[in-house]
Amino acid sequence: MPKSLRLILLSLRDLLVSAGPVLALAVGLLMAAYWWLDPQPPTRVVLATGPADSAYANFGRRYAKALEADGIEVVEKRTDGSLDNLTLLRRGDVDVAFVRGGSADPAADEEAGLVSLGALFYEPLWIFVRKDAVPAAAASGQGAGALVQLKNLRVNVDKSGSGVPQLVDQLLRANHLDPATMKLSHLEPAPAAEALLGGMLDAVVLASAPQSRQVQQLLRAPDVLLMDVQQAEAYVRRFGYLQSVTLPRGVVDLAADLPPHDVTLLAATTSLLSREQTHPALRELFAKSAQSIHSAGGWFNRARDFPNTRTSELPVSPEGDRAINGTPPFWQRYLPFWASNLFERMWLVLGGLLVLMLPLSRVVPPLYQFRVRSRVFRWYARLRDIEQRGGAGDTPEPLLRELDELEARVNKVTVPLSYANELYELRAHIRAARLRLTAHAEVAP
Incomplete structure (x- = not known):
């Protein structure tokens, strides 16, 4: 894999890992809101009409045809008329019904x-x-x-x-x-x-x-x-x-x-x-x-x-x-029913989620920066340990071999170009530590 491509993929991975907690929170809130609001309606609805060949039955067929275009199946329930429709509606046996004035209480x-x-x-x-x-x-x-x-x-x-x-x-x-x-x-x-x-x-x-x-x-x-x-x-x-x-x-x-x-x-x-x-x-x-x-x-x-x-x-x-x-919202003229309904039911949640995510998104850059810089900073602990042992009088030769091993590992570290200066500073510090240990080794005899 080309090195430039590997750097790009590595940067994307770091970004995704840094933004992961915020994205997980946003997705969780969105799923909870979707479950709570239940924006998508059932695809089947029962309509109480009336006797065969009645005006109610004729209108029921027209409603069934109109809603079929939006993917809704209208089940026409034949009844004796208005009072029967109202009774079914009260019992919850139907969802919608034609009812004549004077029938309801x-x-x-x-x-x-x-x-x-x-x-x-x-x-x-x-x-x-x-x-x-x-x-x-x-x-x-x-x-x-x-x-x-x-x-x-x-x-x-x-x-x-x-x-x-x-x-x-x-x-x-x-x-x-x-x-x-x-x-x-x-x-x-x-x-x-x-x-x-x-x-x-x-x-x-x-x-x-x-x-x-x-x-x-x-x-x-x-x-x-x-x-x-x-x-x-x-x-x-x-x-x-x-x-x-x-x-x-x-x-x-x-x-x-x-x-x-x-x-x-x-x-x-x-x-x-x-x-x-x-x-x-x-x-x-x-x-x-x-x-x-x-x-x-x-x-x-x-x-x-x-x-x-x-x-x-x-x-x-x-x-x-x-x-x-x-006046119908403008999006109803351009979106299909399911998409228009989803947007209408969820837009307030989406707006609130956006307001919540704006301050949380400020956490992502520091997390990204910390993740990238940690690849460099974690080697300073070992470098400091080697220098402390050299200052305490340990034999320089084993310490120089450890420095060589440390430098070999650091040479394999990959960071985005914007953080390359910190990697080069670590290498410079390793060389400076080697020079000091070498000087101690020459002075010791």
């Missing part, structure tokens, strides 16, 4: 660690009635307009897990109607729609976004009317989680002029809820995906009305608020 669920990732869309209460069940209303061209008209009809209010029966129960009791005395059934939306079209039911109550297949089907059915809730503002005043929304004339089908007039509906706001135990990066990723999935205009809202943090019943998590209302 704000005080208890907040204490249980449930948070909102933002309100996503209006979920109207669709009340479809057969024309032959309300002939007077059908003849007027305006359709049914009050819930009391459902009193003697065969009405389907969806399964209990959907939350619709509980909502309808509150509305009926506000009209002094006892649900126990009414002809209520609890079919799922698809068979209920078929039963309504077949004449086996008089009315069907659905709570769903307009994207639902059953809603689209019944809106176009010629023998079915959509109830225009004329007392909508009164319900909104009584029930804080409800909103009054308008289905504009012709929005369903402009050519067929469906509906033929503006229809007022009651609607709740559906939010995306999560558990506090769900990884913060996943919560932020869901909220970011909501921006692209729900930001378009619809039948009941303008573009950019959703997602929002204004109409959530539960507190909005910091990740949801930042994704919806804040």
Whole structure:
């Protein structure tokens, strides 16, 4: 190996050994911070959606596709609806869920660690009635307009897990109607729609976004009317989680002029809820995906009305608020999800580590200097011992042989060029000691 290369490698070795303790401390602190902060989220998350072909199920597929691009597998859990989703979320069986306004208990669920990732869309209460069940209303061209008209009809209010029966129960009791005395059934939306079209039911109550297949089907059915809730503002005043929304004339089908007039509906706001135990990066990723999935205009809202943090019943998590209302950090535009998330979770630790390492790094140069100079200094102890024995009257010849051996070993010592002067000084001192011993040997006879 060339001598110059050997000197370079030797210097690097000395530097690494000198900086080793500081580097080991930095790596240890970094590993401890990584373990404590857990910056990388799990690659699998469970999302509670709803019945097949429901709006919840359709949106669930879109979230799964959006998060798949970032390497996250979204497991879609089919449920009966909003109330079922909330129950699963409370038990910890799912990580994220669609929940309709009015389903949650704000005080208890907040204490249980449930948070909102933002309100996503209006979920109207669709009340479809057969024309032959309300002939007077059908003849007027305006359709049914009050819930009391459902009193003697065969009405389907969806399964209990959907939350619709509980909502309808509150509305009926506000009209002094006892649900126990009414002809209520609890079919799922698809068979209920078929039963309504077949004449086996008089009315069907659905709570769903307009994207639902059953809603689209019944809106176009010629023998079915959509109830225009004329007392909508009164319900909104009584029930804080409800909103009054308008289905504009012709929005369903402009050519067929469906509906033929503006229809007022009651609607709740559906939010995306999560558990506090769900990884913060996943919560932020869901909220970011909501921006692209729900930001378009619809039948009941303008573009950019959703997602929002204004109409959530539960507190909005910091990740949801930042994704919806804040400006994303610049690095998110250039880094992949895993790298962006790692930097975001660890940058404070890295900054603190840098502040800690700056004063500790001052120890490295003295350690390096001591390590290099020790190769030279350690031979002075033997040189001094030889001189002391020569001054004490020992025979010079054995001492001269020891000096020769010492000089031979020193000639093999290698130090960086910046420390070569100390090596040459040691050699000069060895020669000076030899001269003194030689002088003593000549004087002794």
